[in-house]
Amino acid sequence: MTDAAWIAVDWGTSNLRVWALDAGGQAFAAHESDQGMGVLDRDGFEAALLTLIAPYLTTDRTLPVLCCGMVGSRQGWAEAAYLTTPCAPPDGQAATRVPAKDPRISVLILPGIKQISPPDVMRGEETQIAGYLATNPDFDGVLCLPGTHTKWVHISLGEIISFQTFMTGEMFALLSKQSVLRHGISDGEFDQSRFDEGISDALARPQSIAAQLFGVRAGALVADLQPSEARARLSGLLIGAELSGARPYWLGQNVAIIGDGGLSKLYRTALAAQGVDATAVNVTDTTLRGLTAAYESLKEKV
Amino acid sequence: MTDAAWIAVDWGTSNLRVWALDAGGQAFAAHESDQGMGVLDRDGFEAALLTLIAPYLTTDRTLPVLCCGMVGSRQGWAEAAYLTTPCAPPDGQAATRVPAKDPRISVLILPGIKQISPPDVMRGEETQIAGYLATNPDFDGVLCLPGTHTKWVHISLGEIISFQTFMTGEMFALLSKQSVLRHGISDGEFDQSRFDEGISDALARPQSIAAQLFGVRAGALVADLQPSEARARLSGLLIGAELSGARPYWLGQNVAIIGDGGLSKLYRTALAAQGVDATAVNVTDTTLRGLTAAYESLKEKV
Structure with missing residues (x-):
């Protein structure tokens, strides 16, 4: 079996999705569960994650895990403080370290983004935006991210200018x-x-x-x-x-x-x-691309 | 104890409210329960009603019971077909008889009102409107009935012209x-x-x-x-x-x-x-006034 170089995690309110990536940056496996932020208390996150990534854990090294989404909210595993618009989507350097108990993993959570006026917030979409911009670096216009809480986002010069x-x-x-x-x-x-x-x-x-x-x-x-x-x-x-x-x-x-x-x-x-x-x-491809871009930028931090 | 001449019933989705009225038309007692239409199947309505009006039942005569509200919907005790706008609020002659099993009661349900274009419906509010018009017969204008499903109703010359x-x-x-x-x-x-x-x-x-x-x-x-x-x-x-x-x-x-x-x-x-x-x-007083007005008009039918 391929060794996982790191784990990418999209952890929303309702679902948990993980990818295992090899040293070349290719995802070679993906797993999902319904253990979203909404059904977990703070102590439940680590176990929910370990259940999905068990095949990739080894005792001889620490596996980097990079997460985005509601897992970083106040009700999540650990709060990852928001960036504030206008700003570029967060790279890995902005991630918050989670005090995981299991020494086989090293977990980081990417921050969401807030807007002060009018008040608005996103968690997870900023990583999708990063993924989109990774393959469309010169994009200038509007991104629409439909879903439970649909976002409309004005992008210019690689930055999130405003959103609703x-x-x-x-x-x-x-x-x-x-x-x-x-x-x-x-x-x-x-x-x-x-x-x-x-x-x-x-x-x-x-x-x-x-x-x-x-x-x-x-x-x-x-x-x-x-x-x-x-x-x-x-x-x-x-x-x-x-x-x-x-x-x-x-x-x-x-x-x-x-x-x-x-x-x-x-x-x-x-x-x-x-x-x-x-x-x-x-959206799934774009999320993974955003997590990958953030991982590339934090390799030295993990 | 006062004998009840008839029972007025406001039976909505969430609540059941009954009044006992004397021969002079005065309500001398009121009772409520949470046995609304939403929690009852068709066989449950009669028992829910009998529980509340037990003190007023006698074997020597049949007690008239006049109802309005969602009890007359397709999911209710018996369907009371809608009147269609423009129309006056229904009087007792438009009521539908319910085949109650207990011979001590004679139950009638007032119809709701529908509007064909744009499609709209009410059940219960038509009786509140009748109550309002009973004391304001010359009212010309708009009634607002706020609630779970707020109604705005245009009234002219005693008729419901349109509503939303x-x-x-x-x-x-x-x-x-x-x-x-x-x-x-x-x-x-x-x-x-x-x-x-x-x-x-x-x-x-x-x-x-x-x-x-x-x-x-x-x-x-x-x-x-x-x-x-x-x-x-x-x-x-x-x-x-x-x-x-x-x-x-x-x-x-x-x-x-x-x-x-x-x-x-x-x-x-x-x-x-x-x-x-x-x-x-x-609204409570107005509902009772509307049920009373309808009862006055159907005495010969009960």
Whole structure:
């Protein structure tokens, strides 16, 4: 078996993902678990990590482990203090050392980034941004990182100038699974035309979003809106309202989307209807690239 | 003990409230439980009702029971088909008979009201509206019924002309208790100035509501926003966004609010800042008045 030179870790609220990389910088294995920050108390992080990386541990040397994400939050393994905008994404020198008990690992966590006014924060996305900039060093424009808390980020000269977070993904999850809307919503084939209508209706009247949302329920009750149509309409309404609020970020801008395939496609489609031709890159690859870039810059510190 | 001439029932998603009324139409007792529609299956409704009204049951006569609310929905005890706008609030003649098993009760459920375009529905509020119109028969203007699903209702010549529902209350509950915002929110003294700021910020940029909501979390992390301030700001943002969407309902209109004291006061304050001097009436009294008006009109049917 290949020896791991170091371990890259993307540790979010819901998931833990690790890669084992060889001395040449190639990831030769990846593992995942549901041991996200949200389900762990402070003492649980080390065990959750060791479970996934056990095959790569040896007693004759210390294995460097570099993490990004919510693992560095106040509720995480150890708090990694934020950098402040405007700033370049953090390199490895800015990482915080975690006092791991197991001598076979040496753990560092990359900081997140905060913005003072208006107040905003990111943890994990800064590493995705670093990964994007590693292969697009001259990028000038806007990055959209869709997810639970979608980020719109203005990049210029390699720095994060400003950003804005929308709770779109979390609202979709809460509304589709825990609100009154859940009675009329189900998975099933995605209805693109209902999604498009939702985008268009929300862009036309974003101030009425709370009424348009109830209309998804009412549509099921009095207008025969089908459960899979309702799901697509809900998604369209929420993303449409976000696009309305984020207009200063994308209007007339060079936009790239860093996300998973399905969600990126929804954003690309919606932006295309507004005349914006966004490119899209895979978020997992980009995260690993960002962790790799940070690792290259801290080799001497580990 | 006074004999009950009939029982009035307000049966919503979360609560069941009954009043016992004497032959003169006076309520002489009231009881409540948490056996709302949401926790009952179809067979559970009769037992939940009998538990509360046991003291008033006799074997020598059948006790009329008149209900309004979600008990008449498809997931309720029996479906009471909607009336359609424009229409007057339903009187007792429009009620649906429920096949109760216990011969000591005769149960009727008042219908809700639907609007075809844009799709919307109400169940329970139509009876509050009937109660309001019973004492204000010449009212012409807009009723605001704040709650889990706040309704704005245009009334003219005794009819419900149109209405619009906002999910504001349910979104507040989900966001404050189940979203990432819960980490920075607590009860405590209500911070009026943070509420006012939230109203004002949402009215200024309603399209950015999903970003302003995340800002409540970010404000706690980077700008020292305190948990009780955060709660007031969240409330202000959501009500402010609603007021923005509902502007066609209240701008330059004669507005009355039917709600509980605390929530009505928030809406009155927010509307006053927009130059609208709304009156407010107690929702519980108004509901009972509406059930009484409907009962008077159906005495011959029971």
